[in-house]
Amino acid sequence: MQGLSERFGIDPRDVVYFTHGTTVGVNAVVQRKGLRLALITTRNFEDVLDIARLKIPDMYHLMSRRPEPLITRDRVFGVDGRMRPDGSEETPIDEASVLAALDALDALKAAQCEGVVVSLLYCYRNPAHELQVKAIIEKAAPGFFVSCSHEVWPIIREYERTVTATIGGYVQPRVSQYLTRLQAALAESGVGADLKVTKSNGGVMSAENGKNNCVQMILSGTAAGVIGASYLAGMCGIKDCMSLDIGGTTADVALIVDGKPQYATGEYIGDFQIHIPSVSVSSIGDGGGSIAWVDDFGVLKVGPESAGSNPGPVCYGRGGTRPTITDAFAVIGVLGRASLG
Numbered sequence: 001m002q003g004l005s006e007r008f009g010i011d012p013r014d015v016v017y018f019t020h021g022t023t024v025g026v027n028a029v030v031q032r033k034g035l036r037l038a039l040i041t042t043r044n045f046e047d048v049l050d051i052a053r054l055k056i057p058d059m060y061h062l063m064s065r066r067p068e069p070l071i072t073r074d075r076v077f078g079v080d081g082r083m084r085p086d087g088s089e090e091t092p093i094d095e096a097s098v099l100a101a102l103d104a105l106d107a108l109k110a111a112q113c114e115g116v117v118v119s120l121l122y123c124y125r126n127p128a129h130e131l132q133v134k135a136i137i138e139k140a141a142p143g144f145f146v147s148c149s150h151e152v153w154p155i156i157r158e159y160e161r162t163v164t165a166t167i168g169g170y171v172q173p174r175v176s177q178y179l180t181r182l183q184a185a186l187a188e189s190g191v192g193a194d195l196k197v198t199k200s201n202g203g204v205m206s207a208e209n210g211k212n213n214c215v216q217m218i219l220s221g222t223a224a225g226v227i228g229a230s231y232l233a234g235m236c237g238i239k240d241c242m243s244l245d246i247g248g249t250t251a252d253v254a255l256i257v258d259g260k261p262q263y264a265t266g267e268y269i270g271d272f273q274i275h276i277p278s279v280s281v282s283s284i285g286d287g288g289g290s291i292a293w294v295d296d297f298g299v300l301k302v303g304p305e306s307a308g309s310n311p312g313p314v315c316y317g318r319g320g321t322r323p324t325i326t327d328a329f330a331v332i333g334v335l336g337r338a339s340l341g
Helices: 002-008 024-030 095-110 128-140 158-189 207-212 220-235 325-331
Strands: 018-020 037-042 076-079 089-091 115-119 145-148 195-198 204-206 241-246 251-257 267-269 272-274 281-284 290-294 300-306
Touching: 024 158, 024 220, 024 267, 024 281, 024 300, 037 095, 037 158, 076 095, 095 128, 115 128, 115 158, 128 145, 145 158, 158 195, 158 207, 158 272, 195 207, 195 220, 204 207, 220 241, 220 251, 220 281, 267 281, 290 325
Parallel strands: 018 195, 037 076, 037 115, 115 145
Antiparallel strands: 195 204, 241 251, 251 281, 267 272, 290 300
C-alpha cells in the first residue's frame, strides 16, 4: 500500500474498496506446512483417507507411491454411532468411544497434534452426530481446534468431504492469522475500507468469513490471476489462451476458452483433490523458489518445498544455502544481475 501511495499519489484514506488474493493456503498444502491434525470418523471407516480413490500418481513408475495423507493413520480414530443415508439416526453416538479417542488424542497432543477434524458418515444430511462429537471434545479439551466436515463442505461422498474438511482445517489457523495481520497492517497504513478476499471461484467474501471458512479461499490468489489473465486476453482480442502463473512456491496453469475462465470442482492442489467450486486450474509445487534435491534413488527432484522470500534463493544473498530454480536460471545466464537487483 505504501508503494502504491508513493508511485501513484494515492492517499490510503481515500481507498473505499480493497480486495486481496493470497496463496498462503495453497502454499501450506503444497509444502505440507499446515496444522498437525487428527481425524475422528465413523467406526470401521478409519482408512478413508488412505484408501482415497485408488489412483496411482504414476502407473508406469515401479517405485511410484501414493501420496501420504495429511492425517496419517496413527492419528485417525473411529467412534460408535451412525446415521442412515436419509439422515435418520441408526445408532446414537457412544460418548465413551469419543472419550476413548480423546484419551488417545492426549498422547497425540504431547506429540504436537494441534487440532481434530470430525467427519462422520451421512452428516451432510444431518449434522447432529458431528455437533455432538464436537461438543464432547470442546468440553473435555477446551481450546483444542475442532473442525466438522458439514461446516466446511456438506457434500455426498465421504472421502471427498473428509479430504476437503481436512484441507480446510490444515490451513485454517495459518490463513486466519495472515488475514488478521493484514487487517492490522491496512488499518495502520490508514486504509479504512473493509478487507475483502478473493474466493476460489473468483468471487469475493469478507475477511471475517475467510477466517472461518478458509477452504473457500484456498485458491484465492490463483483464481485472481486467472480472472486477471482472461481480462487482459480480452483487451488484446484473444479468446482462447492458457494462463501460466509462476510464483515463488507454485506454478498454476489454467485455460481460458472463448474469453472466459473455466470452472469446476475437484481441482488438484499438489497431491490432493479439493472438492469446492473453483476456477479450473492445476497447481504444482514448482515455483521460482522451489528447492532442488536428490531422492533416495539418486533422482533429481524440484519442490514442493520452497525457499520463500526470506531467505529466498541463494543468489539473493540473504543467507539462503539450498539451490532453487531461480539459482539455476542465474547460473546459466537467463537472469542477469539487473534482474536480481
